[in-house]
Amino acid sequence: MDIHWIGFDADDTLWVNERLYREARSRFDALLATYGVDPAGADRRVDEIEVQNLQWFGYGVMSFGLSLIEAAVDLTQGRISGQGISQLIELTKDMITAEVELLEGAEEALAELSSAHPLLLITKGEPNHQHSKIGRSGLRKHFRQVEIVPDKTPATYAEILKRHAVEPAHFLMVGNSLKSDILPVVAMGGWAIHIPSDLTWEHEVVEIPPHLRSRVFEVAALSELAPFIETLKGGALQAGPA
Amino acid sequence: MDIHWIGFDADDTLWVNERLYREARSRFDALLATYGVDPAGADRRVDEIEVQNLQWFGYGVMSFGLSLIEAAVDLTQGRISGQGISQLIELTKDMITAEVELLEGAEEALAELSSAHPLLLITKGEPNHQHSKIGRSGLRKHFRQVEIVPDKTPATYAEILKRHAVEPAHFLMVGNSLKSDILPVVAMGGWAIHIPSDLTWEHEVVEIPPHLRSRVFEVAALSELAPFIETLKGGALQAGPA
Numbered sequence: 001m002d003i004h005w006i007g008f009d010a011d012d013t014l015w016v017n018e019r020l021y022r023e024a025r026s027r028f029d030a031l032l033a034t035y036g037v038d039p040a041g042a043d044r045r046v047d048e049i050e051v052q053n054l055q056w057f058g059y060g061v062m063s064f065g066l067s068l069i070e071a072a073v074d075l076t077q078g079r080i081s082g083q084g085i086s087q088l089i090e091l092t093k094d095m096i097t098a099e100v101e102l103l104e105g106a107e108e109a110l111a112e113l114s115s116a117h118p119l120l121l122i123t124k125g126e127p128n129h130q131h132s133k134i135g136r137s138g139l140r141k142h143f144r145q146v147e148i149v150p151d152k153t154p155a156t157y158a159e160i161l162k163r164h165a166v167e168p169a170h171f172l173m174v175g176n177s178l179k180s181d182i183l184p185v186v187a188m189g190g191w192a193i194h195i196p197s198d199l200t201w202e203h204e205v206v207e208i209p210p211h212l213r214s215r216v217f218e219v220a221a222l223s224e225l226a227p228f229i230e231t232l233k234g235g236a237l238q239a240g241p242a
Numbered sequence: 243m244d245i246h247w248i249g250f251d252a253d254d255t256l257w258v259n260e261r262l263y264r265e266a267r268s269r270f271d272a273l274l275a276t277y278g279v280d281p282a283g284a285d286r287r288v289d290e291i292e293v294q295n296l297q298w299f300g301y302g303v304m305s306f307g308l309s310l311i312e313a314a315v316d317l318t319q320g321r322i323s324g325q326g327i328s329q330l331i332e333l334t335k336d337m338i339t340a341e342v343e344l345l346e347g348a349e350e351a352l353a354e355l356s357s358a359h360p361l362l363l364i365t366k367g368e369p370n371h372q373h374s375k376i377g378r379s380g381l382r383k384h385f386r387q388v389e390i391v392p393d394k395t396p397a398t399y400a401e402i403l404k405r406h407a408v409e410p411a412h413f414l415m416v417g418n419s420l421k422s423d424i425l426p427v428v429a430m431g432g433w434a435i436h437i438p439s440d441l442t443w444e445h446e447v448v449e450i451p452p453h454l455r456s457r458v459f460e461v462a463a464l465s466e467l468a469p470f471i472e473t474l475k476g477g478a479l480q481a482g483p484a
Contacts, residue, residue, distance in 0.1 A: 056335045058370030062304040069311060070331050073324040082320025085327055089312050093298045127369055128300030128392040150370040 001232050003191065005166045006113055007157075008143075009175030010123040010130070014110075014222075015137055016101040018199035021064065024091050028068050031084055035076045046071045051203055058150055060126035065092030096129055100136045105222035110142035112226040118144040122160065122173070124152055124180065152180040154188040161190075172232075174225065177204040186215040191232075193225065194218045243474050245433065247408045248355055249399075250385075251417030252365040252372070256352075256464075257379055258343040260441035263306065266333050270310050273326055277318045288313045293445060300392055302368035307334030338371055342378045347464035352384035354468040360386040364402065364415070366394055366422065394422040396430040403432075414474075416467065419446040428457040433474075435467065436460045 011017035025046065029039040050067040057063030068088050072080045113119060119142055123130050127148045134140050145164070149156050161171055168189035175181020176197035183206055185192045194216060208216055219228050253259035267288070271281040292309040299305030310330050314322045355361060361384055365372050369390045376382050387406070391398050403413055410431035417423020418439035425448055427434045436458060450458055461470050 056338045057304055058368065062299055062308060062368075066304060066307060066331060066334065069327060073327050073331075076324065078324025078328075080324050080327070082315040082318065082322050085311060085315050085322070086320075089308060089315075092308070096298045126300065126304075127390060131392050148369065150373050 001191070002170055003172045003229065003233060004117060004170040005120060005161075005164065005172075006117045006229070007120045007122045007160075007171065007173040007175075007185070008110070009173070009177065009181045010121055010134070010137075011125070012176045012197040012200065013103070013174060013181070013195060014106045014139060015103055015133070018197065018201055020095050020098050021201070022199060024064070024068070024095055027091050028072070028088070031087055032072065032075055035079055035084075037075045042071070042075050045075055047202075049074070058126075059124045061092060061095045061129055062126055064095070065089065068092075096132075100133050102137060102139075103222060105225075106139065109222045109225045110139055113229065114142040118164075120144060120160070120164070121146045122149065122152070122157075123147070124149050152184055154184040157185050157190065158188050172229070176200060178208060179204045179206040182216055183208055183212070186212045190215070192216050193228070195220070195222065195225070243433070244412055245414045245471065245475055246359065246412040247362060247403075247406065247414075248359045248471070249362040249364045249402075249413065249415040249417075249427075250352070251415070251419065251423045252363055252376070252379075253367070254418045254439040254442065255345070255416060255423070255437060256348045256381060257345060257375070260439065260443055262337050262340050263443070264441060266306070266310070266337055269333050270314070270330070273329055274314065274317055277321055277326075279317045284313070284317050287317055289444075291316065300368075301366045303334060303337045303371055304368055306337075307331065310334075338374075342375050344379060344381075345464060347467075348381065351464045351467045352381055355471065356384040360406075362386060362402070362406070363388045364391065364394070364399075365389070366391050394426055396426040399427050399432065400430050414471070418442060420450060421446045421448040424458055425450055425454070428454045432457070434458050435470070437462070437464065437467070 008014060029042060032042055033039065046067065049071045050064065053063060053067045057066055065088065069085060072084060072088060110119065121134065121143045125148065130148045134146060147160050161168055171190040173181055173185040173190060173192045174195065176195055177200060178194060182192040182194050192215065196218070217228070219225055250256060271284060274284055275281065288309065291313045292306065295305060295309045299308055307330065311327060314326060314330060352361065363376065363385045367390065372390045376388060382388070389402050403410055413432040415423055415427040415432060415434045416437065418437055419442060420436060424434040424436050434457065438460070459470070461467055
């Protein structure tokens with residue numbers, strides 16, 4: 001294997017993200033409980049509205065905030081108060097300004113890998129918010145380029161690689177989401193390392209088709225990443241289409 | 243003058259944008275009138291909330307929608323109904339799916355200029371929505387590259403030009419906003435052509451300092467742009483620091 005460029009997802013790969021969404025959902029549940037709304041039923045409806053709204057609002061915290069507001073009106077049959085709506089707007093702002101909490105080993109893994117590989121940060125979401133998080137993370141210096149994309153499809157990755165004149169066979173993507181970081185990359189001829197996260201949005205979980213599985217590896221933690229990539233390059237693993 | 247690369251703003255430079263915001267504000271005013279809120283006082287408060295919220299939500303329709311919701315709660319002292327909130331969410335979605343209406347002469351100007359110059363589309367806002375509008379506009383093919391940025395500062399432009407290895411002195415930006423398209427570009431050593439729009443958000447109006455005015459030109463319409471740029475290149479105008 002001749003891996004040259006390495007791409008990294010950001011949310012839940014380099015820093016904590018999904019936990020902020022779960023905490024926001026708890027605040028939402030507590031607010032709606034005061035209207036007699038059962039959290040279990042609410043969860044399904046919020047998920048539904050959130051996924052439906054991707055077509056208009058895309059990925060990110062503002063999209064999530066608008067979905068919570070829509071769900072609050074829906075689940076309370078319009079009884080939600082102005083003050084309740086204000087709380088949901090506050091909660092959205094809190095998520096945007098939340099401290100960026102690096103995952104263990106992120107800094108070390110990037111420092112080590114960036115000495116031998118050009119690194120790309122490839123993340124979806126709202127650019128304003130993502131740029132702010134990247135700045136506050138202190139990790140910007142390890143990356144050759146930051147790519148903030150509306151969605152992560154095989155075409156998204158193909159376009160980025162083309163622009164940097166990188167062959168898919170020499171590109172490896174690292175991320176926590178099978179749907180966004182792993183499947184589209186191996187589908188267009190690249191390689192991927194999956195680092196499962198404690199928490200992953202269920203919308204991001206997919207099955208990798210059997211014929212692509214030989215292009216996907218899994219490591220348990222960021223601390224294992226650089227040594228594992230060295231092993232791959234050494235050709236100790238016979239990789240390629242099964 | 244040796245202009246090589248030309249940058250274009252999109253909203254209100256190539257297609258109608260501000261009118262959609264004004265129409266949305268009319269719908270907002272009509273909704274709030276049913277709560278006895280006076281539109282004149284409301285306007286000031288909405289502007290204030292909108293500008294304040296840029297720090298959290300950035301530029302774009304979702305940011306605007308969240309600001310309208312916040313303003314509705316504020317201006318009705320929390321009396322806004324769930325149904326009223328739903329209408330504001332609908333209005334936000336309507337803005338996102340609104341047809342892209344090209345300004346007169348946009349297609350022709352880009353077709354002519356792209357035969358002699360690499361063109362960059364440089365727009366701020368939410369990438370999901372901007373990519374969708376660019377796709378639907380039919381104008382993507384004229385641009386070497388599309389850059390969607392969180393804000394337009396001198397540093398934003400400098401970074402883009404550096405990435406494309408373009409000297410500021412060989413770069414010309416075309417746009418309707420003095421604040422976003424003209425001032426930052428001439429401040430970092432480039433050239434700019436201002437095409438005033440019928441409607442411009444007042445937040446985007448600034449004064450160009452006298453020592454930079456010799457780097458700014460004005461044309462009245464897109465149809466005059468290509469001939470005017472030819473004149474500039476011919477050196478008929480003696481341009482440079484006054």
